[in-house]
Amino acid sequence: MQIYYFSWVRERVGINNENIKTGAKTVGELIAELSSRNENYSFAFSDLKQIKVAIDHVFVDDFNYSIEQAKEIAFFPPVTGG
Amino acid sequence: MQIYYFSWVRERVGINNENIKTGAKTVGELIAELSSRNENYSFAFSDLKQIKVAIDHVFVDDFNYSIEQAKEIAFFPPVTGG
Amino acid sequence: MLSIKIQENDFDPGAIFNSVAYNRKDFGAKVLFTGVVKDFHNSNTIEKLFIEHYPTMAEKQLRKICENTFERWEIMEIHIVHRYGLLEPGDNIVNLVLISRGREEALEGAKFIMDYLKSEAPFWKKEYYGKGQAWVTQKIKDAKNIEVWEK
Amino acid sequence: MLSIKIQENDFDPGAIFNSVAYNRKDFGAKVLFTGVVKDFHNSNTIEKLFIEHYPTMAEKQLRKICENTFERWEIMEIHIVHRYGLLEPGDNIVNLVLISRGREEALEGAKFIMDYLKSEAPFWKKEYYGKGQAWVTQKIKDAKNIEVWEK
Numbered sequence: 416m417q418i419y420y421f422s423w424v425r426e427r428v429g430i431n432n433e434n435i436k437t438g439a440k441t442v443g444e445l446i447a448e449l450s451s452r453n454e455n456y457s458f459a460f461s462d463l464k465q466i467k468v469a470i471d472h473v474f475v476d477d478f479n480y481s482i483e484q485a486k487e488i489a490f491f492p493p494v495t496g497g
Numbered sequence: 498m499q500i501y502y503f504s505w506v507r508e509r510v511g512i513n514n515e516n517i518k519t520g521a522k523t524v525g526e527l528i529a530e531l532s533s534r535n536e537n538y539s540f541a542f543s544d545l546k547q548i549k550v551a552i553d554h555v556f557v558d559d560f561n562y563s564i565e566q567a568k569e570i571a572f573f574p575p576v577t578g579g
Numbered sequence: 580m581l582s583i584k585i586q587e588n589d590f591d592p593g594a595i596f597n598s599v600a601y602n603r604k605d606f607g608a609k610v611l612f613t614g615v616v617k618d619f620h621n622s623n624t625i626e627k628l629f630i631e632h633y634p635t636m637a638e639k640q641l642r643k644i645c646e647n648t649f650e651r652w653e654i655m656e657i658h659i660v661h662r663y664g665l666l667e668p669g670d671n672i673v674n675l676v677l678i679s680r681g682r683e684e685a686l687e688g689a690k691f692i693m694d695y696l697k698s699e700a701p702f703w704k705k706e707y708y709g710k711g712q713a714w715v716t717q718k719i720k721d722a723k724n725i726e727v728w729e730k
Numbered sequence: 731m732l733s734i735k736i737q738e739n740d741f742d743p744g745a746i747f748n749s750v751a752y753n754r755k756d757f758g759a760k761v762l763f764t765g766v767v768k769d770f771h772n773s774n775t776i777e778k779l780f781i782e783h784y785p786t787m788a789e790k791q792l793r794k795i796c797e798n799t800f801e802r803w804e805i806m807e808i809h810i811v812h813r814y815g816l817l818e819p820g821d822n823i824v825n826l827v828l829i830s831r832g833r834e835e836a837l838e839g840a841k842f843i844m845d846y847l848k849s850e851a852p853f854w855k856k857e858y859y860g861k862g863q864a865w866v867t868q869k870i871k872d873a874k875n876i877e878v879w880e881k
Binding site: 421425469491495 | 812867
């Protein structure tokens with residue numbers, strides 16, 4: 416499973432993307448697993464109201480959403496383009 | 498007093514503009530006076546719902562509006578520019 | 580800044596757009612609306628479009644509409660060109676450029692100006708078909724648009 | 731017709747506008763919105779603006795937004811360019827051109843696309859000041875704009 420980070424989530428985590436193997440079944444479980452790794456990850460995910468999630472390029476609003484079919488998951492703050 | 502006609506009002510009246518002397522005191526009286534001249538004018542002013550009036554380049558909604566200070570009065574249908 | 584031109588000659592929408600606020604860096608949004616002669620209207624094929632106007636009043640009305648726009652939104656510049664005379668399908672009729680800090684002011688302002696122009700600026704269109712010709716009648720919708728703004 | 735470009739290079743808004751629908755005569759309204767880097771924001775002087783994006787998803791989201799626009803209004807063409815990378819005040823960020831028969835569809839469509847782009851297209855801005863830097867935070871108003879359209 417490929418994980419992407421953007422904007423300040425990327426800066427806090429310290430990497431653009433990574434390939435991981437996880438037993439997490441939902442978005443929330445994956446975030447908990449990543450947050451437990453170290454301070455960078457826990458800082459990046461410290462305010463979940465500011466975290467947007469996309470699974471295979473589609474926004475997912477619910478942290479209970481299953482990631483079992485996911486190939487690519489992205490974490491980032493609310494968008495500010497345009 | 499200078500009178501201007503535009504669009505199909507101009508076509509029906511048959512002239513672009515004319516300088517007149519009138520005893521009419523209101524827009525309505527002026528229209529009545531002009532309409533009584535001949536068929537062209539009466540045809541032009543036959544449907545007053547379709548007639549817009551501007552006195553000195555300002556729209557006037559009320560046919561009772563005084564024309565005693567007016568220098569330039571224009572008659573035309575609802576506008577269709579843009 | 581306000582610029583209003585009423586002219587018979589054609590204009591270049593893209594060139595006007597690029598020239599507006601060329602040296603400014605204090606705006607975030609720039610909007611262009613261009614009205615163009617359509618090749619048909621109410622299922623009639625249009626060969627020519629004649630635009631008549633009331634010169635002095637047309638300029639005054641456009642100025643008044645723009646002043647109301649400046650009062651209503653934080654818009655920094657408005658540039659209008661409106662043509663008159665005999666045009667053909669594909670020809671430019673009207674050009675409106677606005678700049679503002681945020682996108683909403685410029686987009687709302689453009690709608691406001693075009694709505695008022697359509698119902699308060701003394702221009703009239705006459706369409707020439709293969710056979711016959713007709714003055715364009717004002718759309719009920721165009722009168723309604725103004726009512727919404729007046730509320 | 732739909733064209734979406736996400737690129738680092740600059741673009742020429744006026745030239746793009748003029749090239750869209752160059753040979754068509756069946757539209758009456760053509761709208762251009764260009765977003766530009768402002769020289770200050772929240773009273774900070776901006777020296778540089780960095781735009782980051784999520785390439786695959788950005789294109790998919792813009793396409794989805796445009797498809798929804800085509801469903802909602804009778805709009806004939808949409809052309810979008812969005813830049814990423816390091817920009818300066820006065821630089822172009824985003825360019826949107828729409829054509830339609832009437833003026834309302836194109837103006838409403840432009841607002842719709844920009845509102846959704848602002849809240850659903852994965853681009854992020856970081857401002858560089860004389861001292862320091864900060865990621866731009868999403869405006870509450872931008873989230874609210876979407877709610878209005880969803881009703």
